[in-house]
Structures are given as structure tokens and as C-alpha cells.
Amino acid sequence: MTEQVRLSIIPSVDLVLGLSALEGVLQNLGREPVKIAVRNEIQKLRIELSGQTGGSTDETREQLADRIAEAVLHTLKSASAPLLRPVFNLTGTVIHTNLGRSRLPDEAVAAMATAAGEAVDLEFNLESGSRGDRDSQLEKLLCELTGAEAATVVNNNAAAVVLSLNTLAQDREVLISRGELVEIGGAFRIPEVMVSAGCRLKEVGTTNRTHARDYESGLSERAALIMKVHTSNYRIQGFTAAVSESELASIAEAAGIPLISDLGSGSLVDLSRFGLPAEPTVRATIESGADVVTFSGDKLLGGPQSGIIVGRADLIARIKSNPLKRAMRVDKTILAALLAVLQLHRDPEILKTRLPLLVDLCRSEDDIRLAVERVLPVVREALGSAFEASCIACKSQIGSGALPMEMIPSYALAIRPAMGGGEAQLSELTARLRSLEKPVIGRLSDGVLLLDLRCLRDEQGFCEQLSQV
Numbered sequence: 053m054t055e056q057v058r059l060s061i062i063p064s065v066d067l068v069l070g071l072s073a074l075e076g077v078l079q080n081l082g083r084e085p086v087k088i089a090v091r092n093e094i095q096k097l098r099i100e101l102s103g104q105t106g107g108s109t110d111e112t113r114e115q116l117a118d119r120i121a122e123a124v125l126h127t128l129k130s131a132s133a134p135l136l137r138p139v140f141n142l143t144g145t146v147i148h149t150n151l152g153r154s155r156l157p158d159e160a161v162a163a164m165a166t167a168a169g170e171a172v173d174l175e176f177n178l179e180s181g182s183r184g185d186r187d188s189q190l191e192k193l194l195c196e197l198t199g200a201e202a203a204t205v206v207n208n209n210a211a212a213v214v215l216s217l218n219t220l221a222q223d224r225e226v227l228i229s230r231g232e233l234v235e236i237g238g239a240f241r242i243p244e245v246m247v248s249a250g251c252r253l254k255e256v257g258t259t260n261r262t263h264a265r266d267y268e269s270g271l272s273e274r275a276a277l278i279m280k281v282h283t284s285n286y287r288i289q290g291f292t293a294a295v296s297e298s299e300l301a302s303i304a305e306a307a308g309i310p311l312i313s314d315l316g317s318g319s320l321v322d323l324s325r326f327g328l329p330a331e332p333t334v335r336a337t338i339e340s341g342a343d344v345v346t347f348s349g350d351k352l353l354g355g356p357q358s359g360i361i362v363g364r365a366d367l368i369a370r371i372k373s374n375p376l377k378r379a380m381r382v383d384k385t386i387l388a389a390l391l392a393v394l395q396l397h398r399d400p401e402i403l404k405t406r407l408p409l410l411v412d413l414c415r416s417e418d419d420i421r422l423a424v425e426r427v428l429p430v431v432r433e434a435l436g437s438a439f440e441a442s443c444i445a446c447k448s449q450i451g452s453g454a455l456p457m458e459m460i461p462s463y464a465l466a467i468r469p470a471m472g473g474g475e476a477q478l479s480e481l482t483a484r485l486r487s488l489e490k491p492v493i494g495r496l497s498d499g500v501l502l503l504d505l506r507c508l509r510d511e512q513g514f515c516e517q518l519s520q521v
């Protein structure tokens with residue numbers, strides 16, 4: 053067969069588009085995306101049939117058309133699956149950055165959906181009928197919850213830090229302890245953030261010990277700001293010294309410059325009231341004299357991705373009028389969710405029952421152990437004799453750098469290969485769990501797969517899926 057003859061058998065785009073197999077997708081997706089997919093498949097076939105080695109085929113034109121239609125359906129199906137798939141987070145890390153951090157409370161999800169689907173009074177004052185400020189409602193709530201004079205919000209805490217530094221210390225020096233030059237993960241490293249914000253880093257003290265006199269001797273007329281960074285993802289232990297916020301506040305005040313504190317997780321409520329490890333609250337940081345405080349909306353606050361800046365009214369006003377603020381502002385759906393989450397924070401008892409983050413963190417060991425015991429028989433049955441499953445005590449962590457040393461006792465399903473099995477078998481199992489309709493994500497620890505059930509809400513859905521493993 054000559055190449056020309058081989059290629060002449062390739063069906064036309066219109067022939068394939070006319071097949072009844074494609075009727076459904078044509079109706080759902082419209083003609084254009086289906087046509088593109090058909091063209092791509094035809095192109096693949098052309099390459100297949102025109103290869104140097106002369107790939108030939110005994111298929112008829114009609115058979116080839118059917119083959120193309122089938123391939124088109126397959127690609128369109130995987131392409132039209134939602135891009136963000138829900139998963140079971142059984143990693144034991146409650147605020148898991150790679151899994152989207154905090155799950156939002158129902159109130160926030162509903163508020164987001166409304167804001168997404170409707171016109172809203174985002175920057176419109178309904179009383180006066182004139183233009184309003186998109187931060188005004190949020191500011192009122194944040195001031196009430198933190199005791200600060202003013203507040204604003206941007207896309208995430210990294211943006212909050214960059215914007216604050218750029219506004220308050222561009223081309224000038226920012227004093228910071230050598231013990232606080234942290235890397236948060238990703239590309240967020242304090243020395244580099246300083247540079248991108250246009251500030252000069254002035255390191256003071258040492259890695260393990262920094263004293264008040266170090267800050268004082270580091271001050272000069274070039275200094276614009278003293279910064280404190282909450283070392284959220286690690287801890288220096290042993291022979292250490294750091295200067296408290298209140299002492300730093302008086303040093304800054306005497307020098308006539310502001311003190312900024314990057315809290316990272318920043319909780320609005322004292323977590324110890326829920327029996328959780330204590331983390332500095334935003335209110336306490338403001339009370340100890342910080343002029344500006346930045347923190348994440350989706351770490352211990354349990355809200356949507358956002359970065360919150362609270363503090364002195366004159367400084368917040370400058371931050372809000374920085375042109376960069378416009379490049380970092382949050383959209384209406386985020387604002388709606390954040391407002392709903394902050395609203396819940398007004399009453400810690402309500403918060404405890406409604407905020408998924410706190411519900412997960414406060415779940416009792418007994419409750420989790422009972423859940424493990426309930427699903428254990430289902431897991432054993434699904435895995436068969438190749439694996440051994442048991443219930444073991446384990447430790448969950450809060451995650452996202454919050455309280456890195458504080459682990460919370462929990463229970464997990466522990467799955468190991470039965471006698472004779474090895475690591476390969478276990479990694480095959482984890483791959484199969486990841487390929488489920490709602491993927492199950494656990495963690496491997498010393499040759500054992502741990503599924504920490506602290507964050508498992510849909511026990512039934514989890515069990516029903518297991519039969520497909």
C-alpha cells in the first residue's frame with residue numbers, strides 16, 4: 053500500500069462528527085471543543101499511518117471513524133472532570149496546604165455561592181446609594197475581634213507581609229532577629245521577601261539569642277521598622293533568648309518607628325480554652341504593643357485563603373493606599389466567606405461546633421478510635437489476605453506551620469503487607485487508594501500505611517468505596 057492510499061482511508065472530521073456516538077457530547081459541550089478533539093485524533097491517526105515503517109491498517113474508514121469517536125469520548129471525559137477533586141484527607145495533618153488547608157463552614161460556603169452567583173453590595177453603600185469601601189464590614193468585625201484600630205485584607209499572608217513592608221519601609225532598613233529569618237515553605241523566605249518588598253534587611257542578634265541591646269545598637273536613621281516573625285514551623289531550643297513583643301514595642305516607640313509582627317497562623321481565640329495547645333492570639337499581640345500584625349485567613353482562623361492586616365489606623369490607611377494593594381485585593385467570594393467565618397468567631401462556643409477546623413482538632417481520641425474500629429472490618433474485607441490492618445494510636449498535627457511541636461493524640465488504621473509482602477506492595481496500595489473516585493490520602497511511616505481518621509467525616513462514603521480497591 054502506498055502512503056497515499058493508506059492516508060486516503062482516514063475519515064473526514066465531518067464524518068466523525070456525524071456519528072451517533074458523539075451526539076451526547078456535542079449537545080453538552082457544543083460543536084467547537086468536540087471538533088478540536090476529533091481533529092487531534094485524526095492527526096494522531098495520520099501520523100500512525102504515515103510512519104516511515106508504514107503502519108498499515110485493515111480497518112475500514114467506518115471502523116476508523118468509530119475508533120476516533122471512542123478516543124474523543126475518552127479525552128473529553130477526562131478533560132471535563134472537575135479540576136479540583138475532593139479527597140479524603142487521612143494524612144493526620146488537619147491544615148494541609150497541599151490539600152487546600154481549611155475546610156470552610158457551611159455558612160461560609162453558602163455566602164460564597166451567593167456572592168458568586170449574584171450582584172452584591174461589595175463597594176456600594178446601600179444607605180447613601182453611593183460608592184462604598186469593600187473593606188468596611190470586614191474592618192468592623194476584625195477590630196471587634198482583635199482590639200485593633202483598623203484592618204484590611206489581601207490575597208494571603210505572604211502578600212500581607214510584602215505589602216506592609218513595602219508601604220512602611222521601602223528603601224529603608226527593617227530590623228529583625230537572626231533567629232527569625234525563616235523559610236515558610238514554597239518561596240517565602242524572609243530575607244528574599246524583604247528584597248522583593250524593596251526593603252533592606254538589618255539582622256540583629258544571633259540565631260539562638262537576641263537581646264534588647266542588639267535591637268538598640270542596630271537602630272540608625274536608616275531604620276524604618278522593627279519586625280518580629282513568629283517562627284511558626286520550627287523551634288529553637290536550649291540556650292536561647294528572644295525579646296518579647298512588649299519590650300520590642302517600647303524600643304520601637306522610643307525610636308519613633310513602628311513594630312510589625314508577622315504571626316503566620318494567628319488565632320483569634322485562645323485555643324487553650326478548647327484543650328488545644330496555646331498559640332499567641334492576634335488580640336494579645338496588639339495589646340502587647342505591635343503597631344501592625346499580619347496573619348493568614350486559612351490557617352488557625354479556619355477561613356478562605358487570605359491575608360489579614362490589623363493595627364494602628366494611620367499605618368493601615370497608608371497600607372490601603374499603596375497602589376500594590378489593588379494588585380493583591382481579594383475577590384467578592386473570598387470576602388463573603390471570610391465575613392461568615394469572622395462572624396462565627398464572635399462566640400467561641402458557636403465557633404467550636406461550626407468551624408470544621410475546630411471540630412476536627414477537638415475530636416476526642418475515643419471518638420476517633422471508635423471510628424477506626426467501625427471501619428476496620430470493612431477495610432480487612434476489602435484488602436483481603438495480602439495486607440494486615442489494625443487500629444493503632446498515632447499523633448495528628450495541626451499543620452501549616454502552626455504549633456509544629458504540638459501533636460494531638462489520635463487513632464489510625466495501620467495497614468502493612470502480610471507476611472512476604474514488601475514496600476512495593478504497599479506503594480501499589482497507596483496508588484490504588486489515590487486512584488479511587490474520591491481519592492484517599494494517607495501517610496507512610498516506617499513501612500506502614502497510616503490512615504488517621506481524625507478528619508474523616510463521611511465514614512459511609514469511605515467504606516462504600518473500599519470495595520473497589
Ligand SMILES: *Cc1c(COP(=O)(O)O)cnc(C)c1O
Binds near residue numbers: 285315317
Ligand atoms: C504561613 C506563613 C506565612 C505565609 O502565609 P500564607 O497565608 O501561606 O501566604 C507567612 N509568615 C508566617 C510566619 C507563616 O507561618
